Amino acid sequence: MQFIKFLSNIAMPLIIFLILAHGIVERKRIFDIFLEGASEGIKITLKIFPTLVGLFVAISLLRGSGLIDFIVNIISPLLKIINFPEEIMPLALLRPISGNASIAIATDIMKNFGVDSPIGLIAATIMGSTETTIYTIAIYTSSIKVKKTRFILIAALLADIAGMAASVVVCRMMSNGFS
Amino acid sequence: MLNSIWPIFIILSIAYGIVSGNLEQLNNSFFDGAQDAVTITTTLLGSLCLWSGLMSIAEETSFVKLISKAIKPLIKILFPELKNNNKITQQISMNMIANILGLGNAATPLGLKAISSMQKENKNKEELSDSMIMLIVLNTASLQLIPTTVIAIRSSLGSTNPTSIIFPVWVATIIAAIVGTISAKILIKITKKKER
Structure with missing residues (x-):
């Protein structure tokens, strides 16, 4: 634990250190180059902002109206058939669309069912192995103003589903092996 | 994509909010x-500017070349379209390294830089190119x-072994990444055939 904490804390400072050290050794005009790059960051952010407003309002409405809970209730009998734990369902549905909401839900699940319980482990594994897919797609495509996104959503969601299914299977195997 | 999903999300939410009588919360949701x-x-904004700036420095030095050399074989398989475009390959490498190290705040700006370079080479500016799709899929994985x-969450909740999650996460992530990249590859092939 201590070592992993150290590793994850040292990663970013070390990379920045290496970049700057290379710049100094190779005698670049580091700060000028930095400023040029940084002003590009402003342009990208401004391009993304309108997309984020639209997207976040939609997500906030999905949750605020109670529609997400409604969908969870409809789908859960289906999930029982494929043996997907019902308790995880709200997380699985929200994970691709909202990062903050899914962290909140996952924490809640871990608290209620126990961090080290099979359900708690599954929730944590899903959080660690998947991303906020729709948000990621939206910022990447809006930053370059592309209109046709082809099948990107299908491919990314297939990856999410596979990751979630794998989380359930691996965690079940792990908990069975331990007890 | 968002042209159809976005209005559907909102219209359904409003309709459901009215039917279920959740009006007060519905109103707040817009502003929230x-x-x-x-x-x-x-x-x-802050992290994008910081990492765009740092990436510009890295691009001018041999640091990026070292990193992209290390993962070149993988990039060749995933991005056959790029061939020998060094600049884009380097930007993708930095993005992947940041992802692997768990530097979410750095990975996104670096990935956005890579996709904007790809857009300059893109033949149809209105449509995602094959390599853009691969980049996005990798970033969603x-x-x-x-x-x-x-x-951190597990340890704050008092888990007896917070890091025991690492192994299952690896398995699940790798499976997700493999399914994502393979289905992207297959879909690229299918759509190419249709165009011909």
């Missing part, structure tokens, strides 16, 4: 959502070595 976008954007956020 807009406010969330501002909060995220202000966080992004959350390829990180150490899932720091989850470990």
Whole structure:
């Protein structure tokens, strides 16, 4: 634990250190180059902002109206058939669309069912192995103003589903092996 | 994509909110959502500028070349379209390294830089190119070595072994990444055939 904490804390400072050290050794005009790059960051952010407003309002409405809970209730009998734990369902549905909401839900699940319980482990594994897919797609495509996104959503969601299914299977195997 | 999903999300939510009598919360949700976008954007603005600047320095030095050499074989398989475009290959490498190290704040700006370079080479500016699709799929797969956020949550909740999650996360991430990249590859092939 201590070592992993150290590793994850040292990663970013070390990379920045290496970049700057290379710049100094190779005698670049580091700060000028930095400023040029940084002003590009402003342009990208401004391009993304309108997309984020639209997207976040939609997500906030999905949750605020109670529609997400409604969908969870409809789908859960289906999930029982494929043996997907019902308790995880709200997380699985929200994970691709909202990062903050899914962290909140996952924490809640871990608290209620126990961090080290099979359900708690599954929730944590899903959080660690998947991303906020729709948000990621939206910022990447809006930053370059592309209109046709082809099948990107299908491919990314297939990856999410596979990751979630794998989380359930691996965690079940792990908990069975331990007890 | 968003042209169809976005209005559907909103219309269904409003309809459901009215039917279920959740009107007060529905009203608040509009402004909460807009406010969330501002909060995220202000966080992004700082890290985007910082990492775009640092990446510019890295691009001018041999540091990026070292890193992209290390993962070149993988990039060749995933991005056959790029061939020998060094600049884009280097930017993708930095993005992947940041992802693997769990530097979400750095990975997104680096990935956005890579996709904007790809757009310059893109033949049809209105449509995602094959390599753009691969880049986005890789970034939605959350390829990180150490899932720091989850470990932190687990340890704050008093888990007996917060890091026991690492192995299952690896398995799940790798499966997700493989399924994502393979289905992207297959879909690229299918859509190419249709065009001919």
